[in-house]
Amino acid sequence: MITSLEIRGFKRFESESFALRPLTVLTGVNGGGKSTVIQSLLLARLAATSSTATGGAVRLNGPFGLALGEARDVLNWTTDTREITVRLGGRNGESWVYGFRLPDAEQALHLDVQRLPVAHVPGIGTHVADPGFTYLCAERLGPRDTLSVSAEEPDRIGVGERGEYTAQVLALRESRAVSTRKVVRQQLHHPEAAGPQMRVQAEAWASEIIRPLRITARVAVGIMASTIRFGEPGLSGEEIRPVNTGFGISYALPVIVAGLLTEPADLLIVENPEAHLHPAGQSRLGQFLARVAGSGVQVLMETHSDHVLNGVRLAVARDRSLRAGDMITHYFDHDRTLPIDINDKGELSHWPSGFFDQIETDLGRLARARHGR
Template sequence: MITKLSLEKFKCFDKKQDFQLSKLNLFTGLNGRGKSTVFQSLLLLSQSLIEKDNIEELFVNGNFIQLGLFEDIVFSLGENKNQIVKFYINTDEEYLQAIELGYKESSERIGKISYMKINEIDYFQTSTSIQHTEKTTGERRLSAYPKETINNFFKDYYFISADRLGPTLYEEKGNKYDFNPVGILGEHRLNVLAEDRATNNLLFDEDAGTLLEEVNKWLDYIMDGVSLEIQGVEKEISVLYLLLNNHQNKIKIKAVNSGYGYSYILSIIITALLAEKGNVVFIENPEAHLHPRAQARLTEMLCKLAMIGVQVFVETHSEHIINGTRLFYLKHKADFSYKDVSMYFFGEDFNVEKLEMDSDAQISNWPTGFFDQQEIDLAEILNLGLFK
């Protein structure tokens, strides 16, 4: 598990910005203040490892994220071409407790590694070759580093983008899986469900069944009496159809006629059930197109996912997600500590503040004017209505 992340000269963060991380990590605050940047830093490293099989070069445009050019991810690169983007990562892994990585722009305008430290060992050495003294003395080069250990640590990442696909009529069969079997946008969700594989992920109860069965348990719970079925699984059929069963009205409807909420949440549920202990899951705006009760119940799932050993990162603007997390802790104190949750608020001038939750689930430094907007609006309604 990643226990601490620090970013320096990466996108909006000029000076070193620290993030103390836990099992469940919630990032909230104003728009365009750096929440996505935290996600992108880790996804960028994972993407580079998967695409290049090493971390010696940053792969800024891939299946996870597309960030443009290297100069686009460096804080004020135009002012100083020698700026170095720095990533500091601490983990609870015995053989990978601390990682420091630095990248700078090369002559090819790509991000090349300029220094690497792992567990305080500097893997960039000054070359003093006698045969090539004039060319190599004083130059720094990367020596052998624990590549497999690094690769394994950044490999099992799942990412559900805020730009998820809405309702679709059907999906072509295939195995177009990339980093996330469901797809970054949820584009392969029906293919995954059609396989109806067994799952050992005990997020719902002690009797885990097939993936489709577990998805239906959570869908029924979160969305109040809804389940799904897949049609078109026979070999001769080339497309898959998703039907939603509304148990209250006893009707079946095609997913394309169901609204965005079902399609958006389906990708999250499937990904959560596929994730295993030690994996890392990133979810942008899980509350999208969900009513408050569904948001609260989805939060239970995310908390349970963190509780079984999957590290969860959530970007949200929903007070129902925040309060749902607090409530889950109070109900599950025996298995879930308030220290298992990290919350960060991103405010004006890119100021980042860690929200401090105590053992009573109280937050001592609740940001003024953000989650209390409802009370502010109600007070103004009363003033303009009753007391005019």
């Protein structure tokens, strides 16, 4: 597992370090650096998979949906070098360094790779096959009548960074059991599901998190497309198109399927899991992602939802599906980053100003308004 991340010279970070746990939550103000943390891990993954030695390059636009612009746009404006470093640390004191350098032409659309780790990096390294590394971006696909298909080997197909392969994954793995490689993985099996199969588990979790539903996924032969349809339990055979179900299902289902696809030691990165979900669903999705982390997977998520955070707190305090020491939250303010721990009662170590306190602020203003103050 990756236990630390150090970023040098990349975007807003001249030099910054972060502790990482089985579940790491990034939250805070817009433009505070949350996405930069995730993008640094994406650069490391790109370097690991596209370069076999120094002398390679990573594209700043395209892969993982990145749109970082020109090389000069990603160099920290206060640094006096042309180098970017991403250093990862491990549990046993390991250190894995990815080094990048701006090309001579600052308008270049890539970074030159100067340094790569020799040893295997958990969740990111060269030997990690998709979907062992999964990144789901904030701008996932909304309801679609058809979805894409990947030409990869079936076992190497993940849900895609926008959830575009979710239907294909469900169709190909419909009858395959969700992993129980370790006994601890059994907690990912929904207690009310009729079996361990991927479709059955996905339906059970989606029914709990979003709303009761049935899922039918198919790969359309000959047209390189996949389809997914939904149904109401108890209504025999009637299939509902995604466009008639709203955005919540289409945004949340890839997160659920991605979690069910994981194996211990995998890395799952999710941006804004709460998008388009009602508050109860946000809380339950937070509990689900905490279960994924508690099953041996490293999960990093960016969120603006106090409901998601409270769902994770419930997973620690009530469900006991995640140990308190296996979670950390980083709060990004305008000019600082604060780590926040949690205890086994779900209590946070501190609650800085601006950290999910807007409801109290607004209620206080409403109370004063009622009294004419």
